[in-house]
Amino acid sequence: MVERAPLMSFEELVEKYKDFLKYYRDEYNEPLYQKALAQLIEEQRRSLSVNWYHLYNFNPDFREIAENIVMNPSLHILAGSSALKELVMELMPMTEEFRIYSEGDFHLRFYNVPTKASFRDLTKFSIGRLIEIEGIITRVSDIYDKLVRASFICTNCGRVEDIDIIGDKLRVLERCPECGSPMKLDHEMS
Incomplete structure (x- = not known):
């Protein structure tokens, strides 16, 4: 998905x-976030959560910014994180301990985003949008890669055949269409 043009630099x-x-x-x-910043520095944390509705209701200029977060999350997260780091640098005492602390990355996170979805509805939403997931985790399992394109290579002539996988069925290419030799699934190219 292509992100929208930014509202400003x-x-x-x-x-x-x-x-x-x-x-x-x-x-x-x-001053809610000033207090949160002071606490963040005191506890040497690197992440600050911002309520999306606070941003939306801050003043009329911020409504468009808040609405754009959903469609352009990477830009806003990066800009917000840069702002957070700059404020931390302005507010913290310049000691060796805080210099080391300030060298790391800082993260501004958004919650209460108006675009909410359940795990089952995730396929309805575009990749690249900021959404809030609602659900209860009842178990955790390993993550497995899903094969969407299989590449077979001929053991004799080296010909490569790519097959798109539709659904959960893999159509195995057993023989090379050129020389008739056995084909082997190439895990690196698939």
Whole structure:
């Protein structure tokens, strides 16, 4: 999926996120994210979660930014994370311990995103969009690769035949169409 064109330059977006993190106030007029930043620095954590609705309701300029997060998540996560790192660098004392802490990556994460889905509905959504998954994990199993294209190579002449796999059935190519020699599944190319 191709991402939409950005609303503004990356640098402008970083500044917008910095403004939001510095100036957002909750319903009790408390500087919610300033306090969260101070706690993040004190505990030397690298990740800050932002409620999508706080961003959406911050001021009218931020509504379009918040709406664009769903369609352009990688840009916004990167810009928000850059803003977070810049604020941490501005707010923290310059000691050796904090210098080492600040060298790592910081992550701004979004929750309460309006696009929600269950695990079963994931196929309905486009790749590259930010969605919130709802569900209960009842068991965990290993992850297995799903073969979507099989490449067979002739053991005699080296001819390569690619077969697209439709559904769960693999049509095995046993003989080379050119020389009649046995074909072997090439795991590296498949």
